[in-house]
Amino acid sequence: MRVSRLMLVTLRDDPAEAEIPSHKLLLRAGYIRRVGSGIYAYLPLLWRVLQKISAIVREELNGTGALETLLPQLQPAELWQRSGRWAGYTAGEGIMFHLEDRQGRELGLGPTHEEVITALAGDLLRSYRQLPVNLYQIQTKFRDEIRPRFGLMRGREFIMKDAYSFHADEACLKQTYAAMDQAYRRIFSRCGLRAVAVEADSGAIGGSASQEFMVTAEAGEDLILASGDGRYAANQERAVSLPADAVPLPGGARAGGSGDALPTPAQSAIEALCSAHGFDPSQTVKVLLLLARFEDGCLQPLLVSLRGDQQLNEVKLANAVSARCSSEHGTLLEITPLTAEAAAKEGLEPIPFGFMGPHLEDAVLSGARSWQPRFLRLADATATALQSFVCGANSLDTHRVGASWGALCPAPESLDLRAAQPGDRCLHDPAQQLQASRGIEVGHIFQLGRKYSAALEATFTNEAGQDEPLWMGCYGIGVSRLAQAAVEQHHDANGICWPTAIAPYEVIVVIANVAEAPQRELGEQLYGAFQAAGIDVLLDDRSERAGVKFKDADLLGIPWRVVVGRGAADGQVELVQRASGERSDVPASAVLAQLQVHLERERAGLLSA
Numbered sequence: 024m025r026v027s028r029l030m031l032v033t034l035r036d037d038p039a040e041a042e043i044p045s046h047k048l049l050l051r052a053g054y055i056r057r058v059g060s061g062i063y064a065y066l067p068l069l070w071r072v073l074q075k076i077s078a079i080v081r082e083e084l085n086g087t088g089a090l091e092t093l094l095p096q097l098q099p100a101e102l103w104q105r106s107g108r109w110a111g112y113t114a115g116e117g118i119m120f121h122l123e124d125r126q127g128r129e130l131g132l133g134p135t136h137e138e139v140i141t142a143l144a145g146d147l148l149r150s151y152r153q154l155p156v157n158l159y160q161i162q163t164k165f166r167d168e169i170r171p172r173f174g175l176m177r178g179r180e181f182i183m184k185d186a187y188s189f190h191a192d193e194a195c196l197k198q199t200y201a202a203m204d205q206a207y208r209r210i211f212s213r214c215g216l217r218a219v220a221v222e223a224d225s226g227a228i229g230g231s232a233s234q235e236f237m238v239t240a241e242a243g244e245d246l247i248l249a250s251g252d253g254r255y256a257a258n259q260e261r262a263v264s265l266p267a268d269a270v271p272l273p274g275g276a277r278a279g280g281s282g283d284a285l286p287t288p289a290q291s292a293i294e295a296l297c298s299a300h301g302f303d304p305s306q307t308v309k310v311l312l313l314l315a316r317f318e319d320g321c322l323q324p325l326l327v328s329l330r331g332d333q334q335l336n337e338v339k340l341a342n343a344v345s346a347r348c349s350s351e352h353g354t355l356l357e358i359t360p361l362t363a364e365a366a367a368k369e370g371l372e373p374i375p376f377g378f379m380g381p382h383l384e385d386a387v388l389s390g391a392r393s394w395q396p397r398f399l400r401l402a403d404a405t406a407t408a409l410q411s412f413v414c415g416a417n418s419l420d421t422h423r424v425g426a427s428w429g430a431l432c433p434a435p436e437s438l439d440l441r442a443a444q445p446g447d448r449c450l451h452d453p454a455q456q457l458q459a460s461r462g463i464e465v466g467h468i469f470q471l472g473r474k475y476s477a478a479l480e481a482t483f484t485n486e487a488g489q490d491e492p493l494w495m496g497c498y499g500i501g502v503s504r505l506a507q508a509a510v511e512q513h514h515d516a517n518g519i520c521w522p523t524a525i526a527p528y529e530v531i532v533v534i535a536n537v538a539e540a541p542q543r544e545l546g547e548q549l550y551g552a553f554q555a556a557g558i559d560v561l562l563d564d565r566s567e568r569a570g571v572k573f574k575d576a577d578l579l580g581i582p583w584r585v586v587v588g589r590g591a592a593d594g595q596v597e598l599v600q601r602a603s604g605e606r607s608d609v610p611a612s613a614v615l616a617q618l619q620v621h622l623e624r625e626r627a628g629l630l631s632a
C-alpha cells in the first residue's frame with residue numbers, strides 16, 4: 024500500500040478527548056476516529072491490526088477443535104426473560120441496548136450470547152454422542168456502558184470473540200476449559216502481549232470458576248493482587264487474604280458486656296474517634312447502611328458490619344445479597360448507600376449516622392413506606408471475630424467501648440466481605456504478601472455449569488437414557504480492546520511500536536526525497552520486491568519533507584523502516600528497527616534477505632526477552 028493512497032491524517036498534538044497513551048496514539052496516528060460516545064470508526068490501518076489479531080485467534084481456537092459460527096445481534100427479549108436476565112440487563116444499571124420493533128416486540132442488541140447459543144444448543148444437541156461441542160464467533164457487541172472511556176478500551180460498540188462449549192459432564196467441561204486456558208495464553212503471547220491469568224469474579228454472567236487474562240499496564244482499570252511467589256493472583260473484586268491482626272482492646276476483661284458509653288462529640292469518622300481516644304481502627308466495628316433494589320421492586324435495607332480498618336468489597340457484598348434474596352425477589356439490580364436524605368424521604372425517624380452500632384434495631388425502619396421493615400444483617404469475619412470492640416451507641420455523639428457480640432446483639436452471619444489490600448498476607452502461605460499491579464482485562468473464561476441450560480431447558484439424553492441439562496463453558500476475548508492494550512504495552516515518546524505479528528504493515532519503505540529519480544526508482548523497486556516476497560509493506564511515496572515522513576513512520580509504529588535516501592545512487596539504504604531505534608546501512612541488494620530473517624522470527628510472535 025502507498026501512504027499517498029491511505030487517506031492518512033496524523034495529528035501532531037494530543038487530542039483533548041484522550042487521557043491514556045494508547046488512546047492518544049491511536050487517534051494521532053490515524054487508526055481510529057470517534058463517531059460518538061464510546062463509538063469509534065476503525066480506519067483501514069486499525070482494521071488490518073484487528074484482522075491479524077482475529078487470524079491468530081482463529082488459528083488457535085480452530086486448533087482446539089472449536090467451530091466458527093456467526094449468531095444474530097438482534098435478540099428477542101423472550102430468550103432473556105427465560106434465562107432471567109432481561110430485567111438485570113435492561114433496568115437499573117443494565118447495559119443492554121433494547122428496542123421495540125414495528126410489531127411491538129421487544130428486542131435487545133447482543134451484549135453477549137449465552138441465551139441465543141443455549142437455545143440453539145437445546146434444539147440441536149440431543150444426545151451425549153454429539154458432545155462435546157465448542158462454538159465461537161468474532162463479532163461486534165453492544166453495551167451501553169455507564170462510563171465509556173479510553174477509546175477502544177471501554178466502548179459501547181466493540182469487537183469480541185466469544186465461544187461457548189457444551190458437555191455431557193463436568194469433567195469434560197473442565198478439560199475444554201483447560202484447553203481454552205492454554206489457547207488463550209498462546210493467543211496473547213503470539214500477539215506480543217505480556218498477560219497474566221488471575222482468579223476472577225463471575226459477575227452477571229454467572230457460573231462457578233472463572234479466570235481473567237490481564238495485560239499488565241499502568242492505565243489498566245483493574246487492580247490485580249498477586250503473591251510474590253507467583254502462586255496466587257486475583258482481581259481485587261475477587262481476591263482473598265488474611266487481614267492484619269487486630270490490636271486487642273485494653274481492658275478486654277470486660278468482654279461479655281455490651282460496653283460502656285463514651286462521649287464522642289462530633290467524632291463520627293473512625294479516624295477522629297481513634298485519634299481522640301487512642302484507639303486503633305482494628306478495635307472498632309463500623310456499620311454501613313445500604314439499600315438493595317431487586318427485579319420485583321423489593322427494596323431491602325442492608326446493615327453491614329466491618330472491622331474499622333477494613334474496606335467493603337462491593338462485588339462480594341452483591342454476590343452475598345443475591346445469594347440470599349434472588350430466589351424470592353429476582354435479579355439484584357443495584358446496591359446504593361442508604362443516606363440520611365433517602366431515609367427522610369422514606370419517612371423514617373432520624374438515624375444516628377456516624378454513631379451507629381451493629382445493634383441498630385429494625386425499629387428504625389418502622390416508618391418505611393416502601394422498604395422492607397427489617398435489615399438484612401451481614402458482617403465480615405474480621406468484625407465477628409472481635410472479642411471486645413468499640414462501636415457506635417446508636418445515639419448521637421456517643422460510642423460504646425468494650426462491647427461484645429451476644430451481649431450487645433447476636434453476631435450477624437459472618438462472611439468474607441472485605442476488600443483484600445496490597446500488603447495483606449496470603450492464605451496459601453502467610454509469609455507471602457499481596458502485591459498490587461494494574462491490568463487491562465483482555466479475556467475471561469468461565470465454567471458456567473448448568474445455569475443457562477437449566478433455565479432455557481437445553482437438555483440432552485445421557486448414556487443412561489435420561490434427560491439432563493447440558494454442561495456449559497463460555498470464553499471471551501475483547502479483540503478491539505486487545506489491539507489498544509498492545510499499544511499501551513508497546514509505545515514510546517515518538518509513537519506506537521507494534522509487535523510484528525499484529526502490526527498493520529511489517530515494513531515501511533520511506534523515499535526521503537521523491538523528486539530524486541534514483542531514490543524514487545530504488546524505493547519502487549524494493550517495494551515491489553518486498554511485496555513479491557510476501558511482506559506486508561507500505562511505501563511512503565508522499566512529496567512531504569523527509570523529516571515529516573520519519574516522524575509519521577515512528578508514530579505509525581511499523582516494526583521495520585527502510586530509508587531510501589542519498590545513498591540510493593550507490594545502492595545503499597538504511598534499515599531501522601522501530602522499537603529499539605537501531606539503524607544500519609545495508610546494500611539494497613541485501614536488505615530483503617536481512618528483513619526476511621527478522622520477520623520470520625517475529626511473525627511467530629514469541630515475546631522478545
Ligand code: ATP
Nearest residue numbers: 175176177178181183464465466467499500501504
Ligand atoms: P469489564 O469488567 O471490563 O467490563 P466484562 O467482565 O464485562 O469486562 P466480559 O463480559 O467477560 O467482560 O467480556 C469479554 C471480554 O470483552 C472482556 O474480557 C473484555 O476484554 C471485552 N470487553 C468487555 N466490555 C468491553 C467494552 N465495553 N469495550 C471493549 N471491550 C470490552
Ligand code: MG
Nearest residue numbers: 118166168226
Ligand atoms: Mg463489563
